[in-house]
Amino acid sequence: MGKLDGKVAIITGGSGGIGSAAAKLFAGEGGRVFLVDQDPDALQRTVSEIGAEQADCMVADVTDSGQTQGYVAAAVEKFGGVDIALLNAGIEGIITPITDYPDDMFDKVMAVNVRGVFLGLKYVMPAISNRGGGSIVITSSTAGIRGTTGMSAYITSKHAVIGLMRTAALEGAEMNIRVNTVNPAPIDTRMMTSIEEQRGLPAGDRSNRPMAKALPLQRYGEPEEVARLMLFLGGEDGSFCTGGVYMVDGGVSAGPRPM
Ligand code: NAD
Numbered sequence: 001m002g003k004l005d006g007k008v009a010i011i012t013g014g015s016g017g018i019g020s021a022a023a024k025l026f027a028g029e030g031g032r033v034f035l036v037d038q039d040p041d042a043l044q045r046t047v048s049e050i051g052a053e054q055a056d057c058m059v060a061d062v063t064d065s066g067q068t069q070g071y072v073a074a075a076v077e078k079f080g081g082v083d084i085a086l087l088n089a090g091i092e093g094i095i096t097p098i099t100d101y102p103d104d105m106f107d108k109v110m111a112v113n114v115r116g117v118f119l120g121l122k123y124v125m126p127a128i129s130n131r132g133g134g135s136i137v138i139t140s141s142t143a144g145i146r147g148t149t150g151m152s153a154y155i156t157s158k159h160a161v162i163g164l165m166r167t168a169a170l171e172g173a174e175m176n177i178r179v180n181t182v183n184p185a186p187i188d189t190r191m192m193t194s195i196e197e198q199r200g201l202p203a204g205d206r207s208n209r210p211m212a213k214a215l216p217l218q219r220y221g222e223p224e225e226v227a228r229l230m231l232f233l234g235g236e237d238g239s240f241c242t243g244g245v246y247m248v249d250g251g252v253s254a255g256p257r258p259m
Pocket of ligand 1: 015037
């Protein structure tokens with residue numbers, strides 16, 4: 001028996017590194033997954049790997065209100081309802097100081113990472129309520145609890161979704177909807193490679209990357225390690241967890257590794 005037998009999960013950013021790992025883990029636990037992302041080929045590849053009985057997808061932009069209503073309605077239509085949502089789509093923006101940061105890039109990062117989560121909550125909470133309750137997991141970051149140079153938009157956005165999560169947890173409680181954030185970093189996906197490249201860091205082997213060396217466990221996390229926390233919070237293992245901020249970060253938020 002799987003931990004998600006009979007459950008339906010919407011996953012935004014569902015063909016990305018963390019989203020597709022979560023989709024495969026959730027399906028392996030008996031859940032059905034509805035993936036939302038912008039790249040039709042990547043979406044289809046992930047659906048094919050899981051199998052059409054348990055997975056479907058839709059190309060949608062999470063910043064668009066109509067498309068958000070559309071993906072929630074399509075998931076309900078396809079699988080009969082929604083129990084879990086992983087609001088996980090995100091972009092990193094560019095890395096440059098605030099004094100040089102382009103206004104339009106700031107707006108773009110905030111649109112995907114914050115407005116996208118707000119719209120997801122707005123339209124998925126009624127659908128989950130119709131099932132008698134469920135769970136929503138928002139992907140924040142260690143960038144949601146501390147700062148770093150050059151990433152003002154990303155840092156701001158990942159702090160902001162913790163505020164959204166706390167509001168949604170309080171409002172969702174009476175609908176039996178739990179809402180939490182997972183706060184990863186650094187996880188070995190396209191996004192982390194982009195951040196390394198933008199910072200001009202050499203691409204070493206996994207144990208030798210400079211950013212990995214700075215954290216207590218001295219390695220990058222795998223997308224599956226985030227997915228397992230999403231499974232805990234999304235399913236019944238996390239039945240008393242709501243309004244929480246859950247780190248999955250190799251110890252980086254605890255402080256620097258001793259020299
Ligand atoms: P990723 O780039 O592989 O996945 C992000 C996905 O979001 C992509 O598939 C992308 O197409 C999708 N997306 C972007 N804009 C979208 C839009 N407007 N509408 C729909 N989909 C859109 O990176 P990832 O590491 O898997 O990131 C997933 C989440 O994890 C993001 O929210 C990211 O900020 C967060 N995160 C990642 C790390 C890390 O170290 N990789 C650390 C902390 C937090």
